[in-house]
Amino acid sequence: MQLTLWTYEGPPHIGAMRIATAMKGLHYVLHAPQGDTYADLLFTMIERRDARPPVTYTTFQARDLGADTAAIFQDAVAQAYERFRPEAMIVGASCTAELIQDDPGGLARALELPIPVIPLELPAYQKKENWGASETFYRLVRALAGGTLTPRDGRRPLCNVLGPTALGFRHRDDLVEITKILGALGIDVNVIAPLGATPADLGRLGVADFNVILYPEIARAAGLHLQKTFGQAMVETVPIGVQATIRFVEEVAAVAGVDPAPVLAGAPSRLPWYSRSVDSTYLTDKRVFIFGDATHALAAARVAATELGFKVVGLGTYTREFAREVRAEAALHGIEATITDDYLDVEAAIQAAQPELVLGTQMERHIAKRLGLPCAVISAPIHVQDFPARHSPQMGFEGANVLFDTWVHPLMMGLEEHLLGMFREDSEFHGAAAPSHLPRHGVEAPVAVEAAPAPASVDPILVTWATDAEKELKKIPFFVRGKARANTERFARERALPLITVETLYDAKAHFGR
Amino acid sequence: MNAHAPIPTLDAGCDIRHERGQRAVFCGLTGIVWLHRKIQDAFFLVVGSRTCAHLIQSAAGVMIFAEPRFATAILDERDLAGLVDANEELDRVVRRLIERRPDIRLLFLVGSCPSEVIKLDLSRAAQRLSRSFHPDVRVLSYSGSGIETTFTQGEDACLAALVPEMPRAPEIGAPALLVVGALADVVEDQFARLFADLGIAEVAFLPARRAGALPAVGPDTRILLAQPFLTDTARALEARGAERIAAPFPLGSEGTTGWLRAAAEAFGVPAERFERVTAPGRARAAVALDLYRDRLANRRVFFFPDSQLELPLARFLSREMGAELIEVGTPYLHRQHLAPELALLPAGTRVVEGQNLDAQMDRCRAAKPDLTVCGLGLANPLEAEGLATKWSIELLFTPIQGYDQAGDLAELFARPLKRRARLEV
Numbered sequence: 039m040q041l042t043l044w045t046y047e048g049p050p051h052i053g054a055m056r057i058a059t060a061m062k063g064l065h066y067v068l069h070a071p072q073g074d075t076y077a078d079l080l081f082t083m084i085e086r087r088d089a090r091p092p093v094t095y096t097t098f099q100a101r102d103l104g105a106d107t108a109a110i111f112q113d114a115v116a117q118a119y120e121r122f123r124p125e126a127m128i129v130g131a132s133c134t135a136e137l138i139q140d141d142p143g144g145l146a147r148a149l150e151l152p153i154p155v156i157p158l159e160l161p162a163y164q165k166k167e168n169w170g171a172s173e174t175f176y177r178l179v180r181a182l183a184g185g186t187l188t189p190r191d192g193r194r195p196l197c198n199v200l201g202p203t204a205l206g207f208r209h210r211d212d213l214v215e216i217t218k219i220l221g222a223l224g225i226d227v228n229v230i231a232p233l234g235a236t237p238a239d240l241g242r243l244g245v246a247d248f249n250v251i252l253y254p255e256i257a258r259a260a261g262l263h264l265q266k267t268f269g270q271a272m273v274e275t276v277p278i279g280v281q282a283t284i285r286f287v288e289e290v291a292a293v294a295g296v297d298p299a300p301v302l303a304g305a306p307s308r309l310p311w312y313s314r315s316v317d318s319t320y321l322t323d324k325r326v327f328i329f330g331d332a333t334h335a336l337a338a339a340r341v342a343a344t345e346l347g348f349k350v351v352g353l354g355t356y357t358r359e360f361a362r363e364v365r366a367e368a369a370l371h372g373i374e375a376t377i378t379d380d381y382l383d384v385e386a387a388i389q390a391a392q393p394e395l396v397l398g399t400q401m402e403r404h405i406a407k408r409l410g411l412p413c414a415v416i417s418a419p420i421h422v423q424d425f426p427a428r429h430s431p432q433m434g435f436e437g438a439n440v441l442f443d444t445w446v447h448p449l450m451m452g453l454e455e456h457l458l459g460m461f462r463e464d465s466e467f468h469g470a471a472a473p474s475h476l477p478r479h480g481v482e483a484p485v486a487v488e489a490a491p492a493p494a495s496v497d498p499i500l501v502t503w504a505t506d507a508e509k510e511l512k513k514i515p516f517f518v519r520g521k522a523r524a525n526t527e528r529f530a531r532e533r534a535l536p537l538i539t540v541e542t543l544y545d546a547k548a549h550f551g552r
Numbered sequence: 553m554n555a556h557a558p559i560p561t562l563d564a565g566c567d568i569r570h571e572r573g574q575r576a577v578f579c580g581l582t583g584i585v586w587l588h589r590k591i592q593d594a595f596f597l598v599v600g601s602r603t604c605a606h607l608i609q610s611a612a613g614v615m616i617f618a619e620p621r622f623a624t625a626i627l628d629e630r631d632l633a634g635l636v637d638a639n640e641e642l643d644r645v646v647r648r649l650i651e652r653r654p655d656i657r658l659l660f661l662v663g664s665c666p667s668e669v670i671k672l673d674l675s676r677a678a679q680r681l682s683r684s685f686h687p688d689v690r691v692l693s694y695s696g697s698g699i700e701t702t703f704t705q706g707e708d709a710c711l712a713a714l715v716p717e718m719p720r721a722p723e724i725g726a727p728a729l730l731v732v733g734a735l736a737d738v739v740e741d742q743f744a745r746l747f748a749d750l751g752i753a754e755v756a757f758l759p760a761r762r763a764g765a766l767p768a769v770g771p772d773t774r775i776l777l778a779q780p781f782l783t784d785t786a787r788a789l790e791a792r793g794a795e796r797i798a799a800p801f802p803l804g805s806e807g808t809t810g811w812l813r814a815a816a817e818a819f820g821v822p823a824e825r826f827e828r829v830t831a832p833g834r835a836r837a838a839v840a841l842d843l844y845r846d847r848l849a850n851r852r853v854f855f856f857p858d859s860q861l862e863l864p865l866a867r868f869l870s871r872e873m874g875a876e877l878i879e880v881g882t883p884y885l886h887r888q889h890l891a892p893e894l895a896l897l898p899a900g901t902r903v904v905e906g907q908n909l910d911a912q913m914d915r916c917r918a919a920k921p922d923l924t925v926c927g928l929g930l931a932n933p934l935e936a937e938g939l940a941t942k943w944s945i946e947l948l949f950t951p952i953q954g955y956d957q958a959g960d961l962a963e964l965f966a967r968p969l970k971r972r973a974r975l976e977v
Contacts, residue, residue: 039599039641040626041648048606071665073579073698076607078929088936090929097575100668100699114574121910133601134665134699137632162601163629421613513738540745541832544956548840552963 044381044401046356046419050160051132052077053170057178058128059091059204063236064178065124067115069107069135069142072097084422085205094118096135108140115146119153126182126237127151128174130158154237156181166379168255168331168357171203175232176259182237183264185244195225195294198246198264201257202233207334207418208432209233212252215434216277219287220250222301225294244268248293252276252433253333255357278337279345280307280438307435309442313346324449327352327393329376329384329402330417332360334432338397338416339367341441352376352391354384381405395449400424412448501530503538510540525550565899568885573908576929577858577883578611578945579698580706581664585612586948587710588621590734593657593763596622597649598696599642599674600664621656623649627666638672639680646681646691656689658763660710663695690763692717702883704781704859704948707734711758714766715788718758721770728754728772729815730794732786733779736951737761743778743802743954746812749829752819758785769794776815778802778953780893781860783886800892802953803861803961804868805837810892833955840959841872847966849874854921856930857881857907858944863893865925865947870898873962877901878919881912923969940968 051068058066059081068074075095081087096114098107115129129142143157156177160170199216202209213230220227228246229239243264248271251261261272271293277286284302291298305311312318326348328338332355342348353368354376355361361377368375376387381401388396388405396406396413400421406413415424416432430444431437450458503511514522522543529546530538581604584596598604605624612620625645631638642661650656659681661674674693681691694713696706711732721728729752731743740757747755756767771793777786780801790796799814800807809830816826853875855862862882869875877898885905887894894903904912916924917937924934924941931941942965952961 039631039638039645040628041623041645042602042605042626043620043623044609045602045605045624045626047602049602051603052606071579071698072575072577072702073581073607073665074603075576075929076578076582076610078576079927080610082930082932083928086932088932090933095574098699100697103669103699117910133603134669137666137669162603163627163632166602510738510741513741544836545839547956548836548959551840551843551959 042380046379046381046399046401047167048077048080049133049162050165050167050170050173051130051162052080053167053172054128054130054158054160054174055081055091055093056167056171056203056205057174057232058093059087060202060232061092061235061237063125063238064092065118065122065127066091066093067111067118067127067129067142067146068093068095068132069111069114069130069140070095070097070132071134072099074132074134081204084420085425086422087204091204092122092124098135103138107135107138108145111140111142112145112149115151115155116149119149119151124153124237126154126156126178128156128158128178130160131162133162136162154181169359171256172259175200175203175256176263178232178237178240179243179260180263182240183243183267184241185268187245187247187268187270190247195248195296196228196246197225197290197294198228198243198249198270199230199252200249200261201252201254202230203253203256204233205418206233206253206256207420207424208430208437209253211429211431212433212437214429215431215436216250216252219277219283219301219434220290223287223291223294223296223298225290225296244270246270248273250290255331255333255359276333276337277433278334278437279341279441280309280435281344282337282340283307283434283438307438309345309438312442318347318446321446321449322347323349324395325349325351325391325393326395326397327388327391327402328416329354329356329387329396329398331355332357332364334417335364336360336367337432339371341438342397342445343371345438346442346445348395351393352387354378354387395445397445414445414448501527501536501538504540507538507540507543510543522547566894566897566901566903568903568905571904571906571908571912573906574910575702575883575907576856576909576927577907578703578927579607579665580696580701580703580709581608581662581698582611582703583696583706583710584608584622584662587707587734587759590761591658591759591763592761593655594621594660595649595653595656595658596660596662597646598622598624598662598664599667599672600624600627600662601666602626604664604666621653627670632670638670639677642672642677643681643684650685650689659685659689659691660713661691661693662706662710663693663697665697665699668695668697668699690717704779704861705783705884707779708782708784711782712784712788714759715769715785715792718766718792719768720792721768721773723771726754726772727774727819728756728768729819730756730758730767730769730773730775730789732758732775732777732782732789734759735778735953739951739953739957742956746829746833747815750812750816750819750821750826752815752821774815774818776811777889778811779861780864780886780890781884783884783889786889798888798892800867800896801861801864803864803958804872805834805841805955805958806872806896807864807868808837808953808955808958809834830955837955837958840956841962843959844962844966845873847969848962850876851922851969852876852878852919853965854878854916854919854924855880855882856912856916856924856926856944857883857904858925858927859948860884860886861944861947862925863890863897863903866901867893867896868961869965870901871896872958873965875923875965878921879904879912879915881905881907883907923965925965940972942968 081091129146146155250273251257264270275286277283287298335355350371355364356379365375385405397416526546678691678693692713694709769792773794775794776797797814797818800810802808802811866880879902881904931943
């Protein structure tokens with residue numbers, strides 16, 4: 039039993055949902071109790087999807103347990119097939135259904151549907167979300183991948199791009215960048231999967247010359263299977279950062295037998311010049327703490343150290359599957375890696391490392407806020423603001439530009455820092471003044487709103503607040519309190535009421551509405 | 553429109569149907585998210601799986617970092633191997649938790665689907681732990697599992713677990729009022745003032761803001777439910793001698809008046825005094841509601857089941873705002889507690905208890921409502937299909953009860969319609 043306040047990853051069936059939701063023409067029937075549908079809103083709210091995930095839940099209840107939950111499951115599969123007519127289905131159990139031991143695979147097979155039905159074994163009490171995504175994608179590829187390699191005969195090289203899912207951190211935009219690079223190299227893309235792929239598309243995976251694995255946590259297992267089955271080579275370099283992108287381009291070009299030079303010519307990224315420009319000098323040896331999934335943490339450590347000139351004082355991941363790689367990278371920086379899925383451990387490590395910048399997930403953002411440290415988000419789990427409307431990849435040359443801006447903005451710009459040093463004793467710049475993007479230390483925003491003086495000089499009628507009305511006002515949430523105060527005083531002045539009572543407060547609220 | 557109808561006891565005229573199938577609802581664990589804000593020295597420890605922890609953090613959003621008073625003890629393989637081991641593990645986790653948070657006075661062990669299915673006896677664990685932490689920490693248990701509870705029923709289970717802990721009220725022959733159901737503090741204070749003005753002196757609220765301040769209960773207690781989802785809590789209170797006052801729920805001006813009037817009548821408050829005390833509130837609510845009536849009148853509304861608040865909300869929208877009801881879904885319908893509400897709904901209103909999600913979505917699409925009240929899993933997909941939606945969870949987190957929140961309540965429904973009209977893109 040593990041005491042948990044926050045978890046970096048969901049259970050493995052969430053990973054399966056990420057694959058199902060990424061794809062088209064695939065339906066997932068999940069044997070799960072009432073309530074597990076909460077997972078839908080990760081996709082509809084955080085990723086702002088405009089359709090329900092293609093998941094049917096059995097949502098059994100206690101009264102069903104005595105009866106036949108297996109029959110409920112079979113009905114759900116049959117009805118989902120009738121309604122959605124998918125090309126293929128995946129079936130499995132969530133943590134509770136795993137305990138009641140119905141056999142989703144066998145039950146679904148007994149229905150003899152005219153489509154492939156792929157059973158998933160996702161051990162909910164051992165494994166987690168990323169593993170679930172990887173396993174699901176692997177099972178799908180194993181069951182469906184087909185096609186045969188055709189001889190080159192002068193045709194352009196052909197590759198698959200594997201890894202992007204639903205609810206992936208910047209997967210949408212990374213894919214744009216990678217596709218652009220492949221296009222510029224003269225390489226055609228056969229299948230992108232799972233994002234946007236159909237089961238039929240998976241059936242054509244074998245046609246391609248090689249595979250590009252964008253997110254090893256998710257697509258490595260599938261890539262290895264394809265390598266074994268179809269003899270497809272696999273490019274595993276994660277193109278995050280300028281050097282990694284260059285390496286990626288060179289590797290892809292070598293595998294495809296094309297010339298990388300045109301893609302690498304000129305200055306494809308602005309990061310190198312921005313990083314060399316004198317304003318960036320102050321970035322030298324800025325202490326940075328990095329935590330996230332293994333792919334993004336490893337990439338961030340390399341970019342931070344060699345492309346921005348930071349000093350990496352902490353590095354860690356919650357992805358135990360890649361702990362070895364992260365430990366090795368940490369050793370290069372002379373530190374010990376933090377491998378944990380307990381955010382309290384991460385918090386302790388951050389405090390001990392005393393960084394000046396934290397690069398992490400949504401949780402590290404909150405930890406940094408609490409500690410008053412600048413922070414940027416580099417990895418899932420993430421909240422809604424990290425599924426931005428604008429194009430913001432992490433990969434490729436444009437991704438490197440995004441990284442530079444995102445990581446540097448929370449820090450003070452060089453000139454600003456210089457001015458702070460010069461005018462240290464001035465009231466605007468004294469030692470206790472925090473960077474402008476951080477909340478003022480010791481002065482909470484609500485108090486500041488409260489302290490805003492009423493424009494008494496504008497109106498000669500003086501209104502005063504009765505003690506109980508003042509107390510009632512404090513019960514109004516701080517972010518609307520200022521407006522409520524102003525509205526009430528205006529209401530009182532307009533009616534020449536000298537004393538604001540609780541009644542006046544609510545009369546004004548009724549009058550103005552929200 | 554605002555005439556006060558008498559409160560009959562029959563649900564005459566509503567077309568009540570039952571439906572079974574896939575349900576898109578929260579489980580009772582979600583109740584923790586608002587309950588822990590209300591009972592300030594209580595801690596909620598879910599005994600469940602990673603899914604449970606994931607659900608709570610998804611529902612709690614950013615709140616999880618403001619020193620939350622809830623957590624999950626995640627079961628792993630070793631716990632599933634044998635029950636004795638699981639009990640020892642639970643004791644270890646609780647000890648660690650209480651060492652970390654010595655300010656906790658009341659600890660709830662909250663059952664989940666996995667803990668219920670493996671039949672981990674949390675009530676015995678609670679007794680055992682209560683003994684070992686006596687007198688500093690009281691440990692209680694209830695189930696918030698999805699197999700047993702839907703969303704707000706988690707609050708019902710929690711409050712019902714508190715009832716045996718309430719001290720026995722001395723029998724003095726004079727009634728005392730107990731208002732049941734978690735309300736926002738500001739709303740609770742407003743109601744306390746109104747009851748005082750009505751001359752009802754003995755008023756207590758369940759849950760209390762602090763675990764040590766539980767109100768007393770006994771044969772003199774009259775309970776007034778502030779929320780429609782308190783089936784088990786009411787039953788437990790009645791088993792301790794309390795009598796329930798039948799009333800509509802305090803949503804909107806009419807509901808608030810009906811709710812207060814039921815209490816006033818039970819406590820023999822003269823009609824003249826009732827009119828005088830409630831008049832300012834009713835007048836203010838009338839002003840506030842006028843601001844939104846144009847936006848909501850004659851709008852056709854469809855409710856998906858979520859919290860059991862649907863019936864009172866539908867009654868408010870139809871009677872006070874002039875909306876038209878297409879279908880009112882509710883996860884569970886307590887006929888007796890909801891009788892005053894059913895009686896106030898327009899004749900023929902289609903009330904659906906339970907859910908078959910795909911069929912209900914088909915009905916919703918076919919009806920093309922002007923406003924659909926539904927959960928966050930459905931809201932964006934329905935918006936994308938061209939339907940205006942109001943996400944229902946907000947109705948649990950926003951103060952909506954009482955006269956002075958009536959306008960806010962109407963505004964919650966009017967805003968999505970206003971927004972749709974406003975946007976030109």
